[in-house]
Amino acid sequence: MSPKTSDEAYIASFIHTNIELVDTARVKINPHNARTHSPKQLAKIRASISKFGFIVPIIVDENYVLLAGHGRLAAAMALGLEQVPVVCFSHMSEADKRAYMLADNRIAELSDWDKKRRNEELSFLLESDYKFEVTGFELSDFEFNLGDQNVQIPDQEPEVKLPAFDEIAISRLGDIWNIGPHRFIVGDARDPRIWDLLFASGTLAAMCFADPPHITFQLMDMCPGLVKINTAILCTLAGG
Numbered sequence: 001m002s003p004k005t006s007d008e009a010y011i012a013s014f015i016h017t018n019i020e021l022v023d024t025a026r027v028k029i030n031p032h033n034a035r036t037h038s039p040k041q042l043a044k045i046r047a048s049i050s051k052f053g054f055i056v057p058i059i060v061d062e063n064y065v066l067l068a069g070h071g072r073l074a075a076a077m078a079l080g081l082e083q084v085p086v087v088c089f090s091h092m093s094e095a096d097k098r099a100y101m102l103a104d105n106r107i108a109e110l111s112d113w114d115k116k117r118r119n120e121e122l123s124f125l126l127e128s129d130y131k132f133e134v135t136g137f138e139l140s141d142f143e144f145n146l147g148d149q150n151v152q153i154p155d156q157e158p159e160v161k162l163p164a165f166d167e168i169a170i171s172r173l174g175d176i177w178n179i180g181p182h183r184f185i186v187g188d189a190r191d192p193r194i195w196d197l198l199f200a201s202g203t204l205a206a207m208c209f210a211d212p213p214h215i216t217f218q219l220m221d222m223c224p225g226l227v228k229i230n231t232a233i234l235c236t237l238a239g240g
Helices: 006-012 039-052 069-076 094-107 115-127 193-197 213-222 231-238
Strands: 020-023 058-060 066-068 083-088 176-179 182-185
Touching: 006 094, 039 069, 066 069, 066 094, 069 083
Parallel strands: 058 083
Antiparallel strands: 020 083, 058 066, 176 182
């Protein structure tokens, strides 16, 4: 059988059987797949399949070797799905298959976002109490828009009036305040001894409110010109 010309291959790509359900064990992992999937990404794919169903079928060749959908197959196996939807293509050469696997992943990477519209869509889902995490986005992906605020930054910080040093301090380093069921400790978050004191009773925290340096710097990047602060002081305050 002579190899197909480009036009014949193009036409053949439209002539295939309908989507079929295939036993998950029948689909073979392609040894030439260069794309990797982190546990975090696979968790997002599982969440998407659980919410929307298996909308995008897996692409395989005539031997049921994967061409596209390695992540979806891994997620399906983790979900315990016994069958997955596949579309089988048999018109490609070995070189075509390997090129398609690269193109299927790489071309998608070259697109970009309309950030304004993306934020509008995420905001809509958030305001609708929709679990927008199934989209693959997280709350940290929001770009906070402060609007066209004409913020005047003084050349000098206003003077801070501190109490006289001879006055009695209410809180001292190492003090622990019991606020209802909550515990608050005065100390440097970088000092392991502070944490030992806070959890000396053996009870672990159910929730922690913190401001690590990388989050603070991210907010500074999103709000350039709105914050002037000494880096060393920032790291100390953030516990980093």
